[in-house]
Amino acid sequence: MHYPLENIKVLDMTRVLAGPYCTMVLADLGAEVIKLESPGTGDDSRAFGPYIEDESAYFMSLNRNKESFTLNLKNDKAKEIFKELIKKVDVVVENFKPGTMEKLGLGYDVLKELNPQLIYAASSGFGHTGPYSDRPAYDGVIQAMGGIMSITGQKGGEPTRVGPSVADIFSGLFTAIGILSSINKRSFTGVGAKVDVSMLDCQVGILENAIARYFVTGNSPKPEGNKHASIVPFEPFDTSDGKIMVAAGNDKLFGYFCNLIGTPELIKDERFATNPMRNKNYDALRPLIAEQMLKRSTAEWKVALIEAGVPSGPINNVEMVVTDEQVLFRNMIQEVHHPKIGMSHLPGIPIKISGVDDNIRFAAPMLGQHNEKILSEYLGYSKEEVDKLKEGGVL
Amino acid sequence: MHYPLENIKVLDMTRVLAGPYCTMVLADLGAEVIKLESPGTGDDSRAFGPYIEDESAYFMSLNRNKESFTLNLKNDKAKEIFKELIKKVDVVVENFKPGTMEKLGLGYDVLKELNPQLIYAASSGFGHTGPYSDRPAYDGVIQAMGGIMSITGQKGGEPTRVGPSVADIFSGLFTAIGILSSINKRSFTGVGAKVDVSMLDCQVGILENAIARYFVTGNSPKPEGNKHASIVPFEPFDTSDGKIMVAAGNDKLFGYFCNLIGTPELIKDERFATNPMRNKNYDALRPLIAEQMLKRSTAEWKVALIEAGVPSGPINNVEMVVTDEQVLFRNMIQEVHHPKIGMSHLPGIPIKISGVDDNIRFAAPMLGQHNEKILSEYLGYSKEEVDKLKEGGVL
Numbered sequence: 001m002h003y004p005l006e007n008i009k010v011l012d013m014t015r016v017l018a019g020p021y022c023t024m025v026l027a028d029l030g031a032e033v034i035k036l037e038s039p040g041t042g043d044d045s046r047a048f049g050p051y052i053e054d055e056s057a058y059f060m061s062l063n064r065n066k067e068s069f070t071l072n073l074k075n076d077k078a079k080e081i082f083k084e085l086i087k088k089v090d091v092v093v094e095n096f097k098p099g100t101m102e103k104l105g106l107g108y109d110v111l112k113e114l115n116p117q118l119i120y121a122a123s124s125g126f127g128h129t130g131p132y133s134d135r136p137a138y139d140g141v142i143q144a145m146g147g148i149m150s151i152t153g154q155k156g157g158e159p160t161r162v163g164p165s166v167a168d169i170f171s172g173l174f175t176a177i178g179i180l181s182s183i184n185k186r187s188f189t190g191v192g193a194k195v196d197v198s199m200l201d202c203q204v205g206i207l208e209n210a211i212a213r214y215f216v217t218g219n220s221p222k223p224e225g226n227k228h229a230s231i232v233p234f235e236p237f238d239t240s241d242g243k244i245m246v247a248a249g250n251d252k253l254f255g256y257f258c259n260l261i262g263t264p265e266l267i268k269d270e271r272f273a274t275n276p277m278r279n280k281n282y283d284a285l286r287p288l289i290a291e292q293m294l295k296r297s298t299a300e301w302k303v304a305l306i307e308a309g310v311p312s313g314p315i316n317n318v319e320m321v322v323t324d325e326q327v328l329f330r331n332m333i334q335e336v337h338h339p340k341i342g343m344s345h346l347p348g349i350p351i352k353i354s355g356v357d358d359n360i361r362f363a364a365p366m367l368g369q370h371n372e373k374i375l376s377e378y379l380g381y382s383k384e385e386v387d388k389l390k391e392g393g394v395l
Numbered sequence: 396m397h398y399p400l401e402n403i404k405v406l407d408m409t410r411v412l413a414g415p416y417c418t419m420v421l422a423d424l425g426a427e428v429i430k431l432e433s434p435g436t437g438d439d440s441r442a443f444g445p446y447i448e449d450e451s452a453y454f455m456s457l458n459r460n461k462e463s464f465t466l467n468l469k470n471d472k473a474k475e476i477f478k479e480l481i482k483k484v485d486v487v488v489e490n491f492k493p494g495t496m497e498k499l500g501l502g503y504d505v506l507k508e509l510n511p512q513l514i515y516a517a518s519s520g521f522g523h524t525g526p527y528s529d530r531p532a533y534d535g536v537i538q539a540m541g542g543i544m545s546i547t548g549q550k551g552g553e554p555t556r557v558g559p560s561v562a563d564i565f566s567g568l569f570t571a572i573g574i575l576s577s578i579n580k581r582s583f584t585g586v587g588a589k590v591d592v593s594m595l596d597c598q599v600g601i602l603e604n605a606i607a608r609y610f611v612t613g614n615s616p617k618p619e620g621n622k623h624a625s626i627v628p629f630e631p632f633d634t635s636d637g638k639i640m641v642a643a644g645n646d647k648l649f650g651y652f653c654n655l656i657g658t659p660e661l662i663k664d665e666r667f668a669t670n671p672m673r674n675k676n677y678d679a680l681r682p683l684i685a686e687q688m689l690k691r692s693t694a695e696w697k698v699a700l701i702e703a704g705v706p707s708g709p710i711n712n713v714e715m716v717v718t719d720e721q722v723l724f725r726n727m728i729q730e731v732h733h734p735k736i737g738m739s740h741l742p743g744i745p746i747k748i749s750g751v752d753d754n755i756r757f758a759a760p761m762l763g764q765h766n767e768k769i770l771s772e773y774l775g776y777s778k779e780e781v782d783k784l785k786e787g788g789v790l
Contacts, residue, residue, distance in 0.1 A: 001583050004576035017603075029576045048604075049625065050611035057607035108749075127747065130724035136706045140621075140629055144640035145708040147716040149621070151558030152547065159631075159638075159710050161621040162557050163546030164603040173568040178746040180575035181399035181424045187582055188396050194749040201745035203716075204727040208412075208559040209443075210713050211728075212452035215740040216445035220712035226535075226544070226556040230444065234535055236554075243554075245539035311531045313540040315554050317615035318605050321542040321598075329525035332599040333606075345610040350596040351573040352522065354503075354589040 003030020003356060008183065009089040011036060012066065015043045017139070017165055018123045018199060019095030020062045021172030026091075026179070027065035028349045028360070034089070034374055035063060035365065036082075039070040039395055042367040052341045060364040061346050064336060068365035069374045070395045073104055078394045081379070082106065087115050088378050091179055095123040098133050108194045118192040119182045123175045127198030137199060142167035146203025151210050153223030160223065170202040232278035232285065233257070236315060237293035244293070244301045247311040251275065260308040261292040331358050338363040371395050398425020398751060403578065404484040406431060407461065410438045412534070412560055413518045413594060414490030415457045416567030421486075421574070422460035423744045423755070429484070429769055430458060430760065431477075434465040434790055437762040447736045455759040456741050459731060463760035464769045465790045468499055473789045476774065477501065482510050483773050486574055490518040493528050503589045513587040514577045518570045522593030532594060537562035541598025546605050548618030555618065565597040627673035627680065628652070631710060632688035639688070639696045642706040646670065655703040656687040726753055733758040766790050 001007070008031040012023040020043070027033040037043055048058045071078040083106075086092065092111065094101060101107045101122075108120045122128060125137020143149050143161050153160035178195035186192055204211070210221045221229075228234035228247070233254070236243045248257045251274060258266045266272050266288065271281040278285055293301065298314055305312035316324065322333050322345070332348040349358045375381035375389070389395045396402070403426040407418040415430075415438070422428040432438055443453045466473040478501075481487065487506065489496060496502045496517075503515045517523060520532020538544050538556050548555035573590035581587055599606070605616045616624075623629035623642070628649070631638045643652045646669060653661045661667050661683060666676040673680055688696065693709055700707035711719065717728050717740070727743040744753045770776035770784075784790045 001580060004580035004588075007583065008579070025572060029572075050604075050608050052611055057611050058604045061604070061607045126721055127725055130721045132721040135701065136704070137708075138629070138642040138644055138706050140623060140642050141640055141706050141708040144631065144710045145716070145719070147711055147713050148558060149710055150712040153555060153558075154549070154553060158549060158621070160548060160555055162561075163543060163548075163616075163618065164601055164605065166557075166561060166601065169565075169601050169603065170568075173565075173572065174745050177420060177424075177568065177571055177575065178748055180572065180579065181746070182748060183579060184403070184575065185396060185399035188402065193399075193751070196747040196749075197745060198725060198747075200721060201725050201727050201743070201747075204722055204742050205745040206559055206561065206564050207713065207716070207742065208564065209445075209453045209456070210559065211717060211740070211742050212456045213445050214713040214717060216447055216452050220714045221558075222712075223558065226553070228535060234533070236539065245536055247533040247535050249533055306530065309531070311533050311536050313532075313536040315539045315544055316542055317545040318542050318602065318609040319615045321540070321602070322606060322609060324540070326521055326525045326527040326595060327599055330522055330593060330596050332596050345606070347599050347602065347606050348596070350569050350592060350600040351576070352591040352593075352596075353573055353577060354591075356588070 004353060006030035006032075008032070008091065010034065010091040010093060011085055011089045013092065013094040013096070014123070015095065016045045017062065017168040018171040018175070019093055020045070021169050022121070022123060022175040022179075023066065023093055024062055024064070025173065025176045029351065033066040034085075034370070035066045035068045037068055037070050037367060039072050039368065039393070042068070042070070046367065052344065055338070055341055057344070060338065060344055063364035064346055064360050065362060066365060067370035067374065068367055069370055070368040072394060073106070075394050077389070077392065079105065081394070083114055084379055086111050086118065090117070090183065091119045091121060093121045093123075093175070093179070097136055098122070098124050098128045112192060116191060117186060119179055119186065119195065120192065121175050121179050121195040121197070123171045123197045123199070125199050127201060128196045139165035139167045142199040142203060146200055147207050147210065148203055151221050151223055153225070155223060155225035155227070157223060167199045167203055170206055171197055171199040174202050174205070230279060231275060232282050233289055237290055239293055239298045239301055240296060242298040243315050244298050244305070245313050245315060246305065249311065253310055254278070256308045257310045260304060260310065261289065263288060263292060334360050336360050336363045339366065368395065399748060401425035401427075403427070403486065405429065405486040405488060406480055406484045408487065408489040408491070409518070410490065411440045412457065412563040413566040413570070414488055415440070416564050417516070417518060417570040417574075418461065418488055419457055419459065420568065420571045424746065428461040429480075429765070430461045430463045432463055432465050432762055434467050434763065434788070437463070437465070441762065447739065450733070450736055452739070455733065455739055458759035459741055459755050460757060461760060462765035462769065463762055464765055465763040467788060467790070468501070470789050472784070472787065474500065476789070478509055479774055481506050481513065485512070485578065486514045486516060488516045488518075488570070488574070492531055493517070493519050493523045507587060511586060512581060514574055514581065514590065515587065516570050516574050516590040516592070518566045518592045518594070520594050522596060523591045534560035534562045537594040537598060541595055542602050542605065543598055546616050546618055548620070550618060550620035550622070552618060562594045562598055565601055566592055566594040569597050569600070625674060626670060627677050628684055632685055634688055634693045634696055635691060637693040638710050639693050639700070640708050640710060641700065644706065648705055649673070651703045652705045655699060655705065656684065658683060658687060729755050731755050731758045734761065763790065
């Protein structure tokens with residue numbers, strides 16, 4: 001056994017982001033993920049830009065290491081095949097609007113009769129229970145309703161949406177954790193479970209100290225800009241040609257920092273002697289630091305701050321990130337050969353495990369690329385039978 | 396077996412956020428988590444505000460469902476006890492600066508000899524390998540270096556730090572997934588592993604389509620404000636008394652929306668007939684919608700948009716989130732009794748699994764609260780022996 005999940009077979013009915021992110025994480029760790037798609041169009045995100053030779057780079061980045069199998073689930077023969085496959089897999093994952101699987105006659109109650117060991121995982125906007133359960137949702141709606149926008153943004157400014165679709169991604173990760181935990185339990189009990197993860201619940205779960213602050217003070221926190229709420233100095237400063245983030249998290253680091261920037265007198269200044277004092281006298285301290293930081297370039301400060309042992313870093317744009325020497329050393333940007341477009345660049349696998357290869361195994365599939373393979377391996381169909389299913393509109 | 400991880404014992408050496416978030420997720424699903432702390436002060440975050448009766452509400456929210464055990468790891472007898480405990484647990488988790496465990500003589504190479512089944516998991520700023528490995532990091536530094544700030548913010552505005560410490564939290568979640576995957580593999584091989592998760596790697600892994608966009612276009616994406624990069628209308632609009640997020644993700648939803656706001660003529664207007672056209676003619680369309688949205692209050696639009704089937708939601712502040720009827724229905728705000736402060740409010744558990752109780756089992760521990768219990772249960776110490784260790788400065 002090489003990959004930690006290579007014994008796990010996943011039937012993946014998910015589309016776009018939250019669900020596909022979950023199954024990508026499982027696939028990256030070696031699970032066999034069969035991506036079930038509608039014939040003709042497939043996952044909606046196959047149509048999302050940006051494109052390379054008519055193939056969606058967005059789809060490619062989320063669906064590497066998965067196989068594509070098409071089934072027209074409105075067709076009775078297709079439903080029969082689906083039910084046969086359910087008996088052969090460990091996990092099914094879907095991110096439909098709640099009720100969709102039941103309408104297809106393929107709800108958890110039906111599937112668990114076919115395979116009592118099945119782990120059925122659903123990621124949805126609001127969850128499978130509660131008054132909002134049947135509402136449609138997108139990442140933007142959940143970021144708005146979940147509170148993260150209300151505490152992100154410049155001080156005094158507008159609530160701000162987080163750039164990446166973190167409401168989807170968090171839901172994908174929590175769903176993966178629910179699946180893996182249930183697999184652990186199943187190895188003792190022999191019985192599967194339904195995992196029900198709501199994007200809105202996940203947002204509540206990641207609000208971090210904002211919830212504690214609200215319950216202690218009775219006030220809703222507001223956007224704090226780029227400055228830490230209670231540590232000083234802990235924010236970006238302008239340099240002669242850009243910006244750099246400085247995070248002097250304690251008195252020792254503040255001392256290193258003051259010596260470096262040529263203001264050792266600040267260390268002994270009683271207004272700035274402790275972090276609570278630096279918070280209190282922030283308006284006096286900030287300009288004194290800011291004046292010094294303007295004297296050198298970002299590149300110069302980058303080196304000097306590291307040498308001085310002060311936690312710090314540039315505010316990288318995406319180009320700087322994907323060419324960063326640590327990012328490259330950690331194999332976090334990978335070249336993957338795609339059958340149609342040739343070489344593509346994808347984000348790597350952030351979970352590094354001793355003795356486990358962290359290379360992406362294969363590129364995202366073309367629609368229906370593995371129809372014959374899946375039907376033959378799992379259900380013993382011949383090539384002729386597969387061709388017949390294709391002609392009949394089943395695949 | 397009730398909880399999915401109740402067979403898993405975790406020795407938790409983590410402090411503050413990324414590591415404690417990881418072990419909280421495991422504890423919430425039933426793992427027995429022994430939080431190892433330094434005598435006297437414990438986890439740094441015990442000193443982080445806000446406070447309730449001198450107890451940190453921040454610490455409480457991250458350390459529920461864990462037991463506290465103090466060990467002075469500079470003491471030889473304490474190291475001996477640590478090594479005995481290592482033989483009895485499944486997982487050890489740490490989020491020290493790389494090299495710290497080796498300096499203590501407790502690196503992975505030492506521990507795996509004591510317990511070949513051990514899963515050793517480390518979460519660090521930059522990972523245990525590579526040129527930046529030994530640099531200190533805080534969430535703010537990693538958000539800056541990892542690119543998320545460069546694509547978050549108002550259009551044309553400053554790169555913006557995400558309010559919650561998402562660099563820490565993502566790292567905690569990926570670490571949990573690495574641990575659970577390795578537990579699955581161990582059930583076949585009988586052998587443990589080292590899981591090495593870097594906060595910076597995780598940020599690369601969640602940049603989503605920003606990386607694809609960069610490699611296709613050669614340009615680094617910029618902050619897009621609160622508007623979706625390629626769907627129109629998909630952004631917040633001002634109402635007569637606030638704002639509301641509208642996400643009409645396709646032509647059908649755009650039709651529902653235009654009828655609702657009293658501008659059915661927009662549906663047939665060829666400038667707005669398809670999503671690509673709405674993107675192209677955004678500057679003409681937005682004011683026409685914005686004018687209508689100003690005519691009713693957020694509360695009125697909230698109801699009307701739901702009835703019309705248009706994905707939408709208010710931009711909730713934290714008070715609105717923690718009193719939202721769906722959030723409460725899903726048990727996402729829980730009252731937990733704390734031995735010192737009485738009733739406290741904590742975010743609930745976002746992973747709902749059939750047949751598994753989703754209530755928090757017990758409040759965060761006082762420092763060293765479980766010293767006697769752990770030493771007795773795991774290593775058979777008597778009360779007298781424990782008292783002696785206390786006097787000797789071991790605990």
